[in-house]
Amino acid sequence: MKIRHTHSIIAGALSCALAVTAAVAQSADPLPSWNDGKSKQSILTFVSTVTREGSPQFVPPAERIATFDNDGTLWAEQPLYFQLLFGIDRIKELAPEHPEWKEVEPFKSVLAGDLKTAFAGGTKSLVEIVGAGNTNITPDEFDQIVKKWAATARHPKTGRLYTEMAYQPMLEVLEYLRANGFKTYITSGGGADFMRAFAERVYGIPPEQVIGSVGEVKFEMRDGKPVLIRQAALDFFDDNVFKPVAIQRNIGRRPIAAFGNSDGDLQMLQWSCAGAGTRFCLFVRHTDAAREWAYDISPLGRLEKGLEEAKAHGWTVVDMKNDWKVIYPFEKK
Amino acid sequence: MKIRHTHSIIAGALSCALAVTAAVAQSADPLPSWNDGKSKQSILTFVSTVTREGSPQFVPPAERIATFDNDGTLWAEQPLYFQLLFGIDRIKELAPEHPEWKEVEPFKSVLAGDLKTAFAGGTKSLVEIVGAGNTNITPDEFDQIVKKWAATARHPKTGRLYTEMAYQPMLEVLEYLRANGFKTYITSGGGADFMRAFAERVYGIPPEQVIGSVGEVKFEMRDGKPVLIRQAALDFFDDNVFKPVAIQRNIGRRPIAAFGNSDGDLQMLQWSCAGAGTRFCLFVRHTDAAREWAYDISPLGRLEKGLEEAKAHGWTVVDMKNDWKVIYPFEKK
Numbered sequence: 001m002k003i004r005h006t007h008s009i010i011a012g013a014l015s016c017a018l019a020v021t022a023a024v025a026q027s028a029d030p031l032p033s034w035n036d037g038k039s040k041q042s043i044l045t046f047v048s049t050v051t052r053e054g055s056p057q058f059v060p061p062a063e064r065i066a067t068f069d070n071d072g073t074l075w076a077e078q079p080l081y082f083q084l085l086f087g088i089d090r091i092k093e094l095a096p097e098h099p100e101w102k103e104v105e106p107f108k109s110v111l112a113g114d115l116k117t118a119f120a121g122g123t124k125s126l127v128e129i130v131g132a133g134n135t136n137i138t139p140d141e142f143d144q145i146v147k148k149w150a151a152t153a154r155h156p157k158t159g160r161l162y163t164e165m166a167y168q169p170m171l172e173v174l175e176y177l178r179a180n181g182f183k184t185y186i187t188s189g190g191g192a193d194f195m196r197a198f199a200e201r202v203y204g205i206p207p208e209q210v211i212g213s214v215g216e217v218k219f220e221m222r223d224g225k226p227v228l229i230r231q232a233a234l235d236f237f238d239d240n241v242f243k244p245v246a247i248q249r250n251i252g253r254r255p256i257a258a259f260g261n262s263d264g265d266l267q268m269l270q271w272s273c274a275g276a277g278t279r280f281c282l283f284v285r286h287t288d289a290a291r292e293w294a295y296d297i298s299p300l301g302r303l304e305k306g307l308e309e310a311k312a313h314g315w316t317v318v319d320m321k322n323d324w325k326v327i328y329p330f331e332k333k
Numbered sequence: 334m335k336i337r338h339t340h341s342i343i344a345g346a347l348s349c350a351l352a353v354t355a356a357v358a359q360s361a362d363p364l365p366s367w368n369d370g371k372s373k374q375s376i377l378t379f380v381s382t383v384t385r386e387g388s389p390q391f392v393p394p395a396e397r398i399a400t401f402d403n404d405g406t407l408w409a410e411q412p413l414y415f416q417l418l419f420g421i422d423r424i425k426e427l428a429p430e431h432p433e434w435k436e437v438e439p440f441k442s443v444l445a446g447d448l449k450t451a452f453a454g455g456t457k458s459l460v461e462i463v464g465a466g467n468t469n470i471t472p473d474e475f476d477q478i479v480k481k482w483a484a485t486a487r488h489p490k491t492g493r494l495y496t497e498m499a500y501q502p503m504l505e506v507l508e509y510l511r512a513n514g515f516k517t518y519i520t521s522g523g524g525a526d527f528m529r530a531f532a533e534r535v536y537g538i539p540p541e542q543v544i545g546s547v548g549e550v551k552f553e554m555r556d557g558k559p560v561l562i563r564q565a566a567l568d569f570f571d572d573n574v575f576k577p578v579a580i581q582r583n584i585g586r587r588p589i590a591a592f593g594n595s596d597g598d599l600q601m602l603q604w605s606c607a608g609a610g611t612r613f614c615l616f617v618r619h620t621d622a623a624r625e626w627a628y629d630i631s632p633l634g635r636l637e638k639g640l641e642e643a644k645a646h647g648w649t650v651v652d653m654k655n656d657w658k659v660i661y662p663f664e665k666k
Contacts, residue, residue, distance in 0.1 A: 062539060184543075194366055196585045207393060207585030208516075214582050219574040219600050226603040228581055241552040248472055248561055249547050250583050252529045252540030267552050270559040 014260075030176040032325075033169040038045035039323045042316045043173060046280040050256065051180050057278045065255040067247060067268060068174070070188035070195060070212075071260035073284050074203060075166040077300055078153075078293045080115075081235040082162045083190050084147055085128040088115075093131040101185070103309050107132065130191065131215065135232045139193050139217070142230060146197035160330065161319075163202045168332060170259075170284070170323045170326045174203055177257070185255070187247060187268060190240040211250050213238045243268035256280065262301040266309060273313060283307070288321035291331075361510040365658075366502040366665070372615075372656045375649045376506060379613040383589065384513050390611045394438075394514035397465045398588040400580060400601060401405045403521035403528060405594035406617050407536060408499040409488075410633055411626045413448075415495045416523050419482055420462040421448075427466040436542040440465065453498040460567045463524065464548065465541070468565045472526050472550070475563060479530035493663065496535045501665060503592075503617070505537055510590070518588070520543045520580060520601060526563075544583050576601035589613065595634040599642060606646060616640070621654040624664075 012151050032323055034040035051061040071077035080088075090103065091110050101107035106125040119125055158165065172201035174184050186195055186205055187276040192212035216231035238246045244267055247255065257280040258265070258272035269281040283306055286295050296303045309318050318324070326332055367373035383392040404410040411422075421518035424434065424443045439458040452458055467475055472500055483496050491498065507517050515551035519538055525545035532538040549564035571579045577600055580588065590613040591598070591605035602614040616639050619628050631638045643650050651657070659665055 011660075062533075139585075192582070192585065200395075208398075208583065210585060217578050217581055219577050219604065226577070226600065226607050228577055244552050244559070245550050245560055248550055249525070250541065252472075252525060252543060268558065269560070270354070271552065274559050 007136045027214050030179065031169065031172045033172055035323055037323060037327055039318045041186070042280070043176070045280065046257065047176065047180050049278050057279065059256055063253065063256065064177075064180070065185065065251060065253055065270065066177050066257040067185045067187040067211075067243075067251075067255045067259070068170075068263075069260040069265045069268070070186050070190050072286065072300070073259055073265070074164070074186070075169075075172075076169050076260075076292060078295075078298070079156065081190065081300060082155075082165075083194050084126065085131055085156075085162070086146070086153070086194070087132060088154055089149060090133045090145070091129065103108055116256040123234075123237070128213075128232075130194075134243065135230050137230055138227050139230065142193055142195050150198050153316065155329075158195070158328075160328070163198050164330055165328055166202050167284075167324070167330075168326050168329045169318075171203065173259075174205070178204065182257070183209065184213060185251065186265050187211045187238065187243050189237065189264060191215070192238075211238060211246050239264045241267050244271040247271075253258055258282075259284070260306070262285070262303050263306045264301050266306045269306070269315065270309065273315065281309055281310070282318060283315065284318045285320060287319050288324075290321075291327045292320055294321075337536060363512070364502065364505045365506055368656055368658055369485050370656060372649050372651050376509070376613070376615075379590065380509065380513050382611050395652055396586065396589065397510075397513070397515040398518065398584060398586055399510050399515045399590040400518045400520040400544075400576075400584075400588040400605065401503075401594070402593040402595075402598045402601070403519050403523050404632075405619065405633070406500075406592055407507075407597070408495070408505050408593075409521070409625060411628075411631070412489065414523065415498075416463055416527050416634060417459065418489075418495075419479070419486070419527070420465060421488055422482060423466045423478070424462065442500055456567075456570070460548075463527075464565050467564050468548070468600070470563055471560050472563065475526055476530050483531050491661075493661070493665075496531050497663055498661055500617075500657070501659050501662045502651075504536065504662065506592070507538070509510055511537065515590070516542065518580075518584065520544045520571065520576050522570065522597060524548070525571075526647070544579050544607065546572060568647065572597045574600050577604040580604075591615075592617070594619070596634050596639045597634050599639045600602075602648065605644065606648065614643070614646070615651060616643055616648065617651045618653065620652050621657075621660065624660045625653055627654075 019219055031043065033038055052058055068074055071081050088110055093108055095101055095111055101111060106118040106121055106129055110129060127223045134145065150161065153162060154160065155165060177184055183207055186199060188195060188211050192210050192214050195212055196207040196210045199210050213234065214236045214237045216233045218229050218231055220227055220229050243265065253270040254275045259268045259282045260269055261284040273279040273281040283303060285303060286293050288294060307317065346470055364373055364376065385391055404414050408588060419557055421443055424440055428434055428444055430596055434444060439451040439454055439526045476588060483553065486495060487493065488495055488498060517538055520530060523545050525543050525547050528545055529540040529543045532543050546567065547569045549566045549568045551562050551564055553560055553562050587608045588605040589608065591602045592615045593602055594617040606612040606614040616636060618636060619626050621627060640650065
């Protein structure tokens with residue numbers, strides 16, 4: 001008993017020493033992959049404003065909640081949402097076990113490489129593609145499937161692992177916020193359990209801070225063992241007006257900072273930045289055709305109303321081409 | 334800039350010093366309101382087992398998730414769930430503004446003091462009672478209403494504030510787990526936003542670690558301002574088979590410890606304790622007619638199947654009368 005407590009005191013002191021070291025390291029540029037300019041400065045100013053003790057704009061650590069969209073905000077989303085590419089890979093992998101897929105949409109067109117037809121069914125088709133082979137299993141089994149895919153599947157353009165295509169400058173923002181007492185959350189239209197399989201490793205965001213779309217899950221006894229079983233139906237689609245709703249449900253407080261890249265994130269930004277006190281809202285704008293992609297409007301979504309709102313409210317709009325020294329971690333020297 | 338960093342280093346070192354002090358204080362009996370015996374020992378043994386570094390049963394802090402039912406597990410639930418008593422108080426308070434309630438159930442019977450008739454409509458009636466006067470407002474407004482009620486309303490039997498009727502021995506368990514690196518969550522059939530109004534103050538559990546039933550919430554623009562508005566409909570009832578589902582949705586990991594007091598908590602305990610490695614499940618059994626209440630079966634729920642399962646799996650069953658030195662914090666000398 002005594003030994004255990006001594007241990008935890010030493011462990012505590014050690015983790016404290018590390019925390020202090022981290023704070024000292026922080027005095028170097030916390031956003032080295034950002035070019036100096038308005039965007040970078042807006043982030044630094046916001047953090048310094050809300051963390052300055054004694055200032056009227058000071059926000060206690062418990063209320064330092066920051067929410068991030070994932071696709072197009074923390075990692076790339078072209079040529080398709082990576083979860084859709086995962087779904088397509090999975091359909092191809094499982095096709096031999098499902099001869100019936102050759103006759104049924106959207107699987108038939110996915111297997112024929114005709115994505116336009118495969119997606120013609122709208123959300124219903126997307127849910128089927130993403131769900132194929134991932135239902136009637138437990139969340140743990142699904143987690144293993146995604147982890148295996150993330151460790152091996154390659155992006156069609158860069159040839160990189162998908163998880164290598166997180167944005168280095170945004171990883172620095174996540175880290176910088178956490179070093180300043182923020183709790184960082186993902187709030188994405190992507191599947192919560194899909195993102196959880198890599199969010200901790202790639203973003204430093206633990207499963208309980210990942211909010212996303214969720215499929216129906218049922219509690220069952222199988223062979224006398226209690227299990228959760230993933231169902232085919234979509235339960236909650238975490239996009240547009242539903243993002244603030246999901247934040248209220250899972251977090252129960254309004255974020256003081258919100259980050260997105262499309263009009264699907266707009267309501268989250270509106271709601272976050274309409275709260276009292278100092279707030280921060282940021283859109284990542286895809287302006288770099290050479291290093292990433294350049295688009296405001298794509299089949300995946302649009303950033304249009306968001307740009308107007310950003311202008312009206314003085315939110316930060318990141319110009320990837322000019323604001324970011326590198327896009328991906330593997331470009332760092 | 335430099336000053337800010339120095340500040341946060343000092344603040345960091347200070348909070349570290351406090352943490353270490355807390356760890357030292359911990360070497361005293363961490364559960365002073367528990368009589369020595371099997372129940373208390375089972376908690377101490379579990380915590381020491383999963384936190385012993387180098388041991389094969391060691392669980393990393395990130396996975397130390399503990400979930401607690403609220404009503405009857407963390408605070409009392411007689412003669413009615415406190416949230417129902419809140420709903421009844423609220424109906425009486427608002428009755429002058431709602432003359433129509435005199436003619437409509439369940440309000441009519443609530444106002445006449447005939448709760449049996451008021452509750453005859455089952456879940457639908459309960460949702461209406463709990464929701465009366467609390468819809469078409471924002472979560473922030475609701476939070477203020479609950480806080481005001483919690484600061485003034487008195488329990489019909491003890492004459493105490495409801496928040497004074499948390500169980501002292503369970504407060505010690507929460508504290509003890511957190512001091513050992515656990516993240517403590519509420520997973521209750523009660524309303525998430527209702528509990529969030531006092532959970533941090535009373536239990537030390539922040540809003541984002543409160544999982545409960547949720548009503549529908551809608552995002553709207555009102556007078557040009559983005560707001561969330563509480564609706565009348567129930568969206569999710571966090572009880573029985575739905576507790577593990579809500580845990581998967583909000584936390585995304587299986588708890589290694591779960592605490593409840595009725596068969597409505599059984600699936601949460603089953604699922605938590607069926608995971609690999611060392612697990613801990615506990616039922617609080619209401620056996621103290623003098624200091625609290627004595628019941629396994631009441632109109633509010635039953636502990637029946639849970640007792641069988643506890644016996645079969647060796648879970649801890651707390652005998653309030655014999656295991657607890659005091660029930661409520663105000664009994665402490």
